[in-house]
Amino acid sequence: MAKLVDRPKADLVIRSYIPEVLRGLRVTSRHFWVNFLTRKNVVTIEYPEEKYPYPPRFRGQHRLMKREDDSVRCVACFLCATACPADCITIKAGERSDKNEKYPVSFEIDYIRCIFCGMCEEACPCDAIRLDSGDHKLPGYTREEEVLQKEDLLAKGGLSIAKQGGILQ
Amino acid sequence: MPTLKIDGIEITVEPGTRIIEACDRLGIDIPRFCYHPGLSVAANCRMCLVESNRSPKPVPSCYEMAVDGLEIQTKTQKVIDARRAVLEYILLNHPIDCPICDKAGECDLQDLYFAHNYQPSRHAFAKFHKPKARQIGPQIMADSERCINCTRCIRVCDEIAKAPQLHQVNRGGRTYIDVFPGTEIDHPYSMCVSDVCPVGALTTKDFRFKCRVWFTNGTQSVCGECSRGCSIRIDTYRNEIQRIMPRENPTVNQFWACDAGRLAYHNYETDRLQSAKANGQPVASDAAITQLATALDSVASGARVLVVLSPSMTNEAAWAAIKVGQKLKGMVRYAIGGREAGFKDDILICADKAPNRAGLALVLKTLGVEAVPLSAALAGSPQAIYIFGDDHHLEDVLVKAMDGAQLSVVFSAKDGPLANAASFAFPTMSPYEIDGTWLNEFGILQRVRPALTPTWDARPIEKWLGALTTRLLDEQIADDPAELFVTAMSSVNALDGTPLAASGLDGIGPFGIALK
C-alpha cells in the first residue's frame, strides 16, 4: 500500500534558498578556519598519502593460498563456483602428479560480476580462496583487465596450513 | 501369491519378489548400496536392513524373499540404529575426498550419510591406505580407498558383459577391487562399472575432472551408434557434452550401454561444417539456397537424379527428403548409404551401425518408394546427386560420382571430402542436436532429443528442405518434426493398436513405443 506523505508547502523564504545557502556556508567556513588555524580534530583524511584503516573483516580482492611446497592449495572442487551468486568464477581442472590429484589449470574471477559477498571463501573446503588481501580490485580500462587469472590471484596469496575442514593445526 | 505387511501396509507380490522390491513398489525408501535391479543379489553391504517378525535380528531386505504372513518394519529405532552403525563401519577408512571425487553430487554414500548417519567420525586411529588414482583400463580409473566393497562392478563384468575382469584382493578392511595381474578391464561395456559403483571408486577416464555433476543438464535421447538404439541421457554443460549415461529402458538396453556409444560424441566435436558451401567455398545460407534454386531449374527433365538417404536420419527428415525428392525434376531414384556393418555381440551391440534403418524402410514403404542398392545407382552415373548425412562408408565412391555429376547437393554435419566436392553443402545437426524419432532393429520407436544448439547456422535437414521448397515450389512442405511425425506416421499403429499420430511426437514416453 502506498502511503501518502504530507508535504508542507514551501514559502517564499525557503524557495529562495538564500538563508539555507548562508547557513551551509557558515558550517563549511567554520570547519575551514578551524582546520586551517588549529589543525586539531580534522575529520578529512589526506588520501592517497593517508589511508583509512579498514576493519579486519573487509572483503577485498581474492587471493589463492599456497601449500607448504608453494603449489596452489585449490583442488578445483568447484564449490566456490557453485556458491557464487554472481557466477563469476571459471575453473578448468587438471590432474597433478602428487597425492593431491586435482588442481586448477586455470582459475579466473570476473571482477565485473563479483559482488564481494565472500560466499566463495565460505564454501571452500580447503582454505584455498580468501578475500582478506586488504586490497581493492583496482579499476581497469578494458574488460580483460577485470578478469584476474590464477597467477594474479596466487601473487597475492600466502601460506595456509589449515587442515581439511579449515581447522588450524 | 504371498501377501505380506510392510509398515502395516498390506501388499501381494509375485513369488520370488525380494522385500526391497516390494518396498520400492510401495514407495517406501530403503537405503542400499549392493542391490541393483539389473544384477544378482550379493547382500554384502547390509545397508538395507529391516525388522522382520520371522527373525530376532534385522534382515537384509534385498536378499530375503517376500513370503506369506511376513511383517516388515522399516522405521523402527532398531532399523535406524542399524543403518547408522552400518554407515559408520563403511566410513571407517573412507578418505572423505569428496572435493576431488567425480562422483560427488550423485554419490550414494554422500546421500545416505546425510540421511542416516550424519555424525563425525569416532575413529581415532590412522586410516588404512589403499591404491589411489590408478588407471586399470583404457576407460576406467580406480580409487580403492573410496570403495565400499559392494561388488556391483564385479557382477556387471561377470553377468552383463560376460567378461570376468575384476576381482577383490586382500581381506577385511584392506579389501579392494583390482584387475588380474598383467591385465586390464577392457571389455566393450567397461564404463558400466562406473555407473553402478555407488561411490567414486571406479570413475571414467573420459569424464575425469571434466565437470561437476550438479552443473550438468540431462537430455533424454537415443544412442545412434548401432541399430539397438540404447536409451541414453546426454549430460551437457554450457552447450558442450560432458558425458553420455545409459538410461533405464527395460525393452531396449535395461540399464547398460556400450563404451563405443558413450564416447561417440567426440566424433562431432571437431571438423564440423560451420557454414553453407558452394563448390567448396563458404557462402551465406540464404545465398546458397537462392543459388541452388536457380541451379535446380537447369537440371533437364529427363536427367538421372539420385537421392542418397542415410539410415541415421530421423524418420521425419527422411519423410521430408523423399517428399522433396518426389517434386524434383528428372528421373529420381533413391539409395540408402550409411556405415558399414561391424562388430556384434549377443549383449547389446548390433552389427548394423545405423540407428534408423528400420525407420527408413518404414518411411519408404509408407510413401511407396523403392530404394535401389547404392553401388548400382552410382554405376548409372547420375547427373544430379543429393546426399543426406555424413557417415557413408562409400565416401570416396560418392565423391567420384559427384565429380561426374552436373549438380551435387550435400546435407552434412561434418566438414570433409563430401562437403568440399559438392556444388552445394548445407550444415546440418549432429545426432546430439536433432529432434525426431528413430526406429530400432527390434521395432521400438524412440524419441531423439536435441541436447545442444550449434552456435553457427546449422539447421536440421527438414528445416533446410523447408527453406528450399518455399523458394522452389508453390507448395510448402512442413519443416517441424512434430508436424512431420504426425504426417509420416499417420498410417502406423503401435503394438497395442493405438495410432501413433494420435499421441504425436510428445506422446512418446521415455521407453519408446513398440510398433507392430
Ligand code: SF4
Ligand atoms: S565474492 Fe561472492 S560474487 Fe565474488 S567471487 Fe566470491 S562468491 Fe562470487
Ligand code: SF4
Ligand atoms: S572451493 Fe576452494 S578448493 Fe574448491 S575450487 Fe574453489 S578455491 Fe578451489
Ligand code: SF4
Ligand atoms: S569399486 Fe564401486 S562398485 Fe566396485 S565394489 Fe567398490 S564400491 Fe562397489
Ligand code: FES
Ligand atoms: S543392499 Fe541389501 S545388503 Fe546391500
